[in-house]
Amino acid sequence: EAGVTQFPSHSVIEKGQTVTLRCDPISGHDNLYWYRRVMGKEIKFLLHFVKESKQDESGMPNNRFLAERTGGTYSTLKVQPAELEDSGVYFCASSLTSGRRTRADTQYFGPGTRLTVL
Amino acid sequence: GQNIDQPTEMTATEGAIVQINCTYQTSGFNGLFWYQQHAGEAPTFLSYNVLDGLEEKGRFSSFLSRSKGYSYLLLKELQMKDSASYLCAVKMDSNYQLIWGAGTKLIIKP
Numbered sequence: 457e458a459g460v461t462q463f464p465s466h467s468v469i470e471k472g473q474t475v476t477l478r479c480d481p482i483s484g485h486d487n488l489y490w491y492r493r494v495m496g497k498e499i500k501f502l503l504h505f506v507k508e509s510k511q512d513e514s515g516m517p518n519n520r521f522l523a524e525r526t527g528g529t530y531s532t533l534k535v536q537p538a539e540l541e542d543s544g545v546y547f548c549a550s551s552l553t554s555g556r557r558t559r560a561d562t563q564y565f566g567p568g569t570r571l572t573v574l
Numbered sequence: 575g576q577n578i579d580q581p582t583e584m585t586a587t588e589g590a591i592v593q594i595n596c597t598y599q600t601s602g603f604n605g606l607f608w609y610q611q612h613a614g615e616a617p618t619f620l621s622y623n624v625l626d627g628l629e630e631k632g633r634f635s636s637f638l639s640r641s642k643g644y645s646y647l648l649l650k651e652l653q654m655k656d657s658a659s660y661l662c663a664v665k666m667d668s669n670y671q672l673i674w675g676a677g678t679k680l681i682i683k684p
Contacts, residue, residue: 460616489671498578499617499661501671512669547616554670557605557624561665563672565609565616 458482460566462548468572474536477569481530481550487511488531489551489563490523494544502546505531506554538573545570576600578675580662585681586652594647594678596662604667608636608647611659611677620647620660649680657682 461480469475481488490502502521503513507528516523520539525531535542549563577599586592598606605624609617621629623638623645635648647660659679663672 487670491672491674498676499663499672499674501673504669504671512671514669515671555604555667559622561605561670562607562619562622564619567614567616 460550460564462566462569466570470574472537477533477546479531479548485550485552487551487554489549491547492544540573543573576673580675580678583679588684590652591650594660596645598643598664600664602667604665606645607663609661652682654682
């Protein structure tokens with residue numbers, strides 16, 4: 457079974473440009489999450505999809521970030537325009553369920569996209 | 575606010591046992607995860623504790639005490655490949671997001 461995949465693995469852009477990150481979750485996982493880790497800090501939650509609906513986007517830093525999951529399969533995270541402080545590693549995770557307190561709630565992570573804004 | 579504390583770095587010897595502690599103070603609780611992360615790679619799931627007590631899985635065990643806001647990850651028969659960062663994360667019951675500790679870098683010496 458394929459794991460969570462993310463594309464690209466690295467992206468270097470200039471301030472003011474636009475970047476789109478893609479995440480393909482594990483097949484059959486309705487729950488998809490985006491997280492971010494900036495240098496020297498802990499991983500922070502960005503948002504949570506259940507199928508194509510945004511369940512929780514309380515972690516999105518501002519309106520320069522737009523996440524979509526059309527069709528409830530893969531998801532994209534667009535940053536427009538990018539700022540220097542957006543640099544970091546963006547992780548995507550997926551899970552079968554989210555609130556059942558069972559092993560099915562386990563979030564499986566992709567390798568991340570390392571974004572550098574110059 | 576939410577707070578999760580774990581030691582920044584630990585060193586242990588190959589073949590030995592090491593315990594990595596995690597304390598948490600969060601406004602909700604729906605379970606606690608431990609992940610392993612090698613540099614430049616994805617966090618890999620190790621364990622999930624919902625109820626108090628010890629969960630054992632091979633060389634790795636994880637313990638939870640909800641009343642004390644405390645968990646630990648126990649690694650036995652350490653191998654060089656266990657050198658990695660170990661991340662503690664609490665799942666919130668309000669929105670199921672994970673709140674993360676900063677991670678513990680474990681260094682294994684021969």
